[in-house]
Amino acid sequence: MEDYKFLFKIVLVGNAGVGKTCLVRRFTQGLFPPGQGATIGVDFMIKKVEVEGEKIKLQIWDTAGQERFRSSTQSYYRSAHALILVYDISCQPTFDCLPDWLREIQEYANSKVLKILVGNKTDRDDREIPTQIGEEFAKQHDMYFLETSAKEAENVERLFYEIAAELIGQARSKDGSSSAAAAAAQRQSEGSSIGLGSFSAKAAQSNCCGGLASGGSNSSQGG
Amino acid sequence: MRFQQLLHVRRLASAGATTLMRRPITTTTITTTRRTALAATYPAFATTVRTMAGSGAPIPELTEITDNVQRGNYATLTDKDVAHFEQLLGKNFVLTEDLEGYNICFLKRIRGNSKLVLKPGSTEEVAAIMKYCNERRLAVVPQGGNTGLVGGSVPICDEIVLSLARLNKVLSVDEVTGIAVVEAGCILENFDQRAREVGLTVPLDLGAKASCHIGGNVSTNAGGVRVVRYGNLHGSVLGVEAVLATGQVLDLMSNFKKDNTGYHMKHLFIGSEGTLGVVTKLSMLCPHSSRAVNVAFIGLNSFDDVLKTFVSAKRNLGEILSSCELIDERALNTALEQFKFLNSPISGFPFYMLIETSGSNGDHDEEKINQFIGDGMERGEIQDGTVTGDPGKVQEIWKIREMVPLGLIEKSFCFKYDISLPLRDFYNIVDVMRERCGPLATVVCGYGHLGDSNLHLNVSCEQFNDEIYKRVEPFVYEYTSKLKGSISAEHGIGFLKKDYLHYSKDPVAIGYMREMKKLLDPNSILNPYKVLN
Numbered sequence: 198m199e200d201y202k203f204l205f206k207i208v209l210v211g212n213a214g215v216g217k218t219c220l221v222r223r224f225t226q227g228l229f230p231p232g233q234g235a236t237i238g239v240d241f242m243i244k245k246v247e248v249e250g251e252k253i254k255l256q257i258w259d260t261a262g263q264e265r266f267r268s269s270t271q272s273y274y275r276s277a278h279a280l281i282l283v284y285d286i287s288c289q290p291t292f293d294c295l296p297d298w299l300r301e302i303q304e305y306a307n308s309k310v311l312k313i314l315v316g317n318k319t320d321r322d323d324r325e326i327p328t329q330i331g332e333e334f335a336k337q338h339d340m341y342f343l344e345t346s347a348k349e350a351e352n353v354e355r356l357f358y359e360i361a362a363e364l365i366g367q368a369r370s371k372d373g374s375s376s377a378a379a380a381a382a383q384r385q386s387e388g389s390s391i392g393l394g395s396f397s398a399k400a401a402q403s404n405c406c407g408g409l410a411s412g413g414s415n416s417s418q419g420g
Numbered sequence: 421m422r423f424q425q426l427l428h429v430r431r432l433a434s435a436g437a438t439t440l441m442r443r444p445i446t447t448t449t450i451t452t453t454r455r456t457a458l459a460a461t462y463p464a465f466a467t468t469v470r471t472m473a474g475s476g477a478p479i480p481e482l483t484e485i486t487d488n489v490q491r492g493n494y495a496t497l498t499d500k501d502v503a504h505f506e507q508l509l510g511k512n513f514v515l516t517e518d519l520e521g522y523n524i525c526f527l528k529r530i531r532g533n534s535k536l537v538l539k540p541g542s543t544e545e546v547a548a549i550m551k552y553c554n555e556r557r558l559a560v561v562p563q564g565g566n567t568g569l570v571g572g573s574v575p576i577c578d579e580i581v582l583s584l585a586r587l588n589k590v591l592s593v594d595e596v597t598g599i600a601v602v603e604a605g606c607i608l609e610n611f612d613q614r615a616r617e618v619g620l621t622v623p624l625d626l627g628a629k630a631s632c633h634i635g636g637n638v639s640t641n642a643g644g645v646r647v648v649r650y651g652n653l654h655g656s657v658l659g660v661e662a663v664l665a666t667g668q669v670l671d672l673m674s675n676f677k678k679d680n681t682g683y684h685m686k687h688l689f690i691g692s693e694g695t696l697g698v699v700t701k702l703s704m705l706c707p708h709s710s711r712a713v714n715v716a717f718i719g720l721n722s723f724d725d726v727l728k729t730f731v732s733a734k735r736n737l738g739e740i741l742s743s744c745e746l747i748d749e750r751a752l753n754t755a756l757e758q759f760k761f762l763n764s765p766i767s768g769f770p771f772y773m774l775i776e777t778s779g780s781n782g783d784h785d786e787e788k789i790n791q792f793i794g795d796g797m798e799r800g801e802i803q804d805g806t807v808t809g810d811p812g813k814v815q816e817i818w819k820i821r822e823m824v825p826l827g828l829i830e831k832s833f834c835f836k837y838d839i840s841l842p843l844r845d846f847y848n849i850v851d852v853m854r855e856r857c858g859p860l861a862t863v864v865c866g867y868g869h870l871g872d873s874n875l876h877l878n879v880s881c882e883q884f885n886d887e888i889y890k891r892v893e894p895f896v897y898e899y900t901s902k903l904k905g906s907i908s909a910e911h912g913i914g915f916l917k918k919d920y921l922h923y924s925k926d927p928v929a930i931g932y933m934r935e936m937k938k939l940l941d942p943n944s945i946l947n948p949y950k951v952l953n
Contacts, residue, residue: 204798237816237817238715238807239790239806239807239808240765240804241806242804243803254797272783272787272790
């Protein structure tokens with residue numbers, strides 16, 4: 198940790214086959230593994246990135262989709278800073294399950310956890326869930342929203358860098374101000390509109406994200 | 421002497437080239453519970469066939485000839501002897517034909533020339549056999565599942581094979597005390613199943629589980645993947661019954677953990693490889709089986725990180741840690757290359773660890789192991805990996821570890837060493853050996869039971885040759901000896917390593933071992949040519 202100012206834990210959840218592992222492998226290794234089998238358990242990995250001039254470590258936990266609704270405590274949720282809930286835009290059932298996942302998140306995760314809804318597989322031409330529907334669902338549930346394609350590497354880096362930037366912002370606001378709690382509370386109460394708005398706005402500014410992306414590829418991952 | 425060793429190892433080349441999985445005959449290195457999962461996907465795993473000459477693999481030359489063994493001063497078997505045994509045991513249990521499965525060792529390195537296999541059905545029959553053989557000066561080799569790796573369980577010349585296979589009953593399992601009494605010829609897995617029926621487990625788990633005998637396990641003080649949790653058999657075995665070479669029955673059975681009465685003689689029969697007596701029965705303390713099992717497979721960037729992760733596992737998972745295994749990059753990659761059905765969840769790291777926890781509360785255990793992983797990642801020691809508590813997936817991960825030794829002998833000749841080394845120096849020998857062998861070796865790798873400081877060092881080459889052999893031995897033993905390590909951590913000495921015993925035991929100790937052997941087996945008829953030279 199000596200060189201790294203922040204370490205954030207990000208957990209990916211969602212139905213089996215929505216592309217969680219592909220998103221992670223695309224981000225950490227820059228590849229799209231063809232014919233990816235089901236994730237054995239919960240995969241964990243470290244990715245070092247640089248965001249806003251800060252060296253940070255992302256600790257990413259990629260859960261096996263079919264292990265959902267287990268009776269155990271899902272202890273990997275508890276200390277998560279961000280939760281990425283993934284569905285497949287070409288597969289309605291994966292979207293229909295989102296409320297179940299949210300219930301699980303509510304039960305096990307920290308209430309202040311950063312939640313991001315991701316509609317993956319935008320490369321597919323058999324879309325079943327329009328962007329707007331995903332966006333509305335995210336807004337209703339106080340989540341950020343982004344559509345991605347792990348296959349085409351679309352919005353994948355942006356996803357993780359935005360999360361990192363947001364978490365740095367949160368951490369700084371806690372560090373820097375004596376009214377950190379108040380700030381956090383305000384963030385919570387203002388809820389989705391500010392959160393979603395800022396994330397979407399950032400997501401729309403491709404220059405900003407491109408800059409971050411190119412500056413942050415000092416990964417030691419994968420050897 | 422060197423010539424003998426050369427011949428000896430040379431035959432290993434043919435053994436290496438004929439092993440496992442090339443045919444739909446697999447050896448016994450995969451446990452049944454795990455095999456069930458494998459069999460579902462890969463039909464080749466469905467059958468377990470004991471290593472037998474009938475498997476189609478080339479039969480090695482007689483060891484007596486290749487190794488220039490001087491036969492001991494024993495009597496030669498006569499028809500009269502056979503008739504005596506037939507009268508004693510009944511004709512069905514006196515075998516004189518098709519004995520190759522009893523004469524040839526698991527790795528097909530050793531081939532004895534026994535003409536007689538006896539299958540007694542009781543301690544009394546074992547005693548009667550030994551008494552007769554002692555009077556007649558007939559040499560005897562006790563044999564269990566014949567899964568040993570150092571040639572301890574097969575005849576070297578024409579010793580009579582004393583098979584314990586019929587002494588296969590679990591006599592009692594007490595779920596209150598956790599103490600089980602079992603006959604020596606009971607297959608480990610069957611014993612474990614009986615124990616599990618009442619919520620217990622046998623504190624021993626190893627690859628050969630489906631065919632090795634508990635009596636053989638005790639006689640060789642077998643190790644395996646649970647020693648880090650349950651300790652070795654000197655702790656778990658509460659008592660043994662052994663038949664001495666003279667035919668006397670030595671009753672050292674005890675049903676108590678605590679019994680400080682006189683010398684603890686049972687220990688003489690744990691790990692003495694059948695040279696001091698034939699174990700016929702034993703009592704074992706069985707722990708309760710764990711309701712929750714989690715396994716993590718972890719990638720690390722350096723051996724230093726491996727050690728730190730090991731220490732962290734002991735500190736943070738101590739009470740539930742049940743396995744701590746190391747696999748290096750080359751060992752893993754060789755298995756992945758040989759067995760295309762294997763999938764590693766991670767790749768690209770010089771070291772991998774398999775860490776298993778077994779406990780009574782799944783929620784607690786999962787939380788502990790996740791915390792352990794998270795902390796390791798935070799410190800930068802753990803880079804990448806996967807963790808699961810799903811029984812099927814736990815087996816998937818164990819499968820990787822279990823296929824590692826098989827991958828190395830699938831298509832190559834392989835020098836295999838089983839050594840204990842201080843953890844700080846644990847892995848250096850692999851690098852040192854790789855440098856020594858240079859391009860002569862195709863793979864030099866290490867894996868093994870990190871939690872027990874037990875390294876399996878492997879040197880593979882296309883085929884055996886004198887040049888590489890001279891670079892490997894006796895260097896590996898000298899190196900181990902200098903670090904005060906053990907030249908045989910869990911496999912024993914048997915026939916193959918008896919000339920190297922002095923690297924790990926001093927002359928005074930070896931002198932007393934000889935005295936003990938003389939005292940208990942004055943005519944030296946019991947498992948000759950083994951352990952002591």
